[in-house]
Amino acid sequence: MAKLPEIGYKISLTERAYEIIKDAIMTNVFKPGELLIEEKLAEQLAISRTPLRAALRRLAYEHLIEINSSRNATVVNISQKDVEEITIVREVLEPLAVKQLENNIKSNELKKLKNIFEIQKKAIAENNYTELIKKEYEFHVSISKFTHNKWLYEMVKDTNTIIQRYLILSGSLNKYKEVAIREHENIIHGIEEKNYSSAESSMKLHISNVSRRMLK
Template identity: 30%
Template sequence: MIREPKLYTTSADYVYHEIRHKIITKQLKPGQRLPEVNIAAELGVSRTPVREALRRLASEGLVMIIPNSGARLASPSRKEMENTYVVREALECLAAELAAKNITERALRRLEDTIADEIRAFEEKNLELYLEVNEEFHRIIADSSGNRVLAEYIENILARTNAYVMFYDPFYDIEDNPSIEQHKGIVKALRMRDQEKAVELMREHLKLSLLDLRKPEE
C-alpha cells in the first residue's frame, strides 16, 4: 500500500510520525539504538525536533532514553508485558462494568463504526490504522464509564500496550483476527446492559490479546 503524504504542524511532529511508522512497519527493531544525529541527517531536520520526538515516543513506551547513552527502541520483557496487562485488565473491566449502565445509543453506534473500520484496516494490513481504531474502541468504552479519572488511566495504558502490539503482534502474518469477533461480543453485552457479561468478555479479550504477543520467554 502506498502511504499518503501528511501535513505536519511542526518538525517534531514530522519526526515523531516517521519514527513511529518505521516501528510499525518493522523497519526498526526492539532495543535498536536511535542516534539523534543520524535521524536528523536522514530526515533533514535539526537535532532539537528529533529530541522532542524521542521524548514523545518515550512517554508512549516506545523508546527508552538513557542518560549519557542516548535513545533506544524499547524492548519490554515478557514479565513487564504481563504486569501491564494485569493493570489494564483491572481498569478496563471496571470501565466495561460501568459502561454497561451508562453507555448511550450514540456511543454504541460509534463502537460499531470502529469495528467496521477495524475490519477494513485488517483487510488492508494497515497496522497504523488498526491501532488507531482499536484504541478508539477501548477509549469509547472508557469514556462511557462516566469516570473521567478511570478514562485517563486507561488512555495512558493503551499507549503502552499499543507499543507491545507494534513490537510483537503477528499482525502481518495472520489471516483471521479474533479480536474483531471479541469486540462484537463486548458491544452486544453493552447494548443488553449486561454488566457481568461485558466484564467477562473484556477480561477474556485482554487475556487473549496478551497471549497473541510473540515475545520469547525470558
C-alpha cells in the first residue's frame, strides 16, 4: 500500500483523511482492487480510527471503496458496464443542467466557466495531464453548481467522480484532448450566446463522445 502524508491538527481530521485517500484513489496511487487496511491507514495518516472510519464511510457512499466486515476497504473497480450505465444518467442530467442555466447563470459564473476552459487549453499546451483531468471534472460540476439546484449538483458530482477515475485509468482524455476541448468550447459558446438549446445538444453529444472514446 502506498505511503500517505500525515494529516496534523489544523483542519477536520475526517475531512482531510477523506481528501487524501480520495486523491490517492482518483490518481491511481491506490489501484482498483487494492486492499486498504484501516490500521495501516490510521498509522500513516497519524490519526485515530474514529475520523478515519467516518472518511471511509463517505468514500464508500461515493462508490469509491467497499468496506468489508473487518472494516478494511477495497478500492472499487470500474467496469465497462458501469461507464455505460453512468453515461445514460449523465446524458439526462447534464444537458438538463445546461438548460437550467437559462435566466439563471450569473455573469461572474460564466466568467468562471470560461476561466476553467482557458486553464484547460493551457494544460493541453503544457502537456499537463493532471491539471487537464482536474479541470475536466470542474467544468462539468461547475455547470451543475451554477444551476443553484443542490440535488442536481450532488448527482452530477457523484457521476463525474466515477467518470474522472475511468478517464485516468483509460488515458482517453489525454489521447483525445484536442477533440474534447473543442466540445467544451461549443458548450460555452452556446451558453454565452444564450442559445441554450444548442448548448444542451452540445453537452449531450460531448458526454456520448466521452463514453465512446473511453470504451474504445
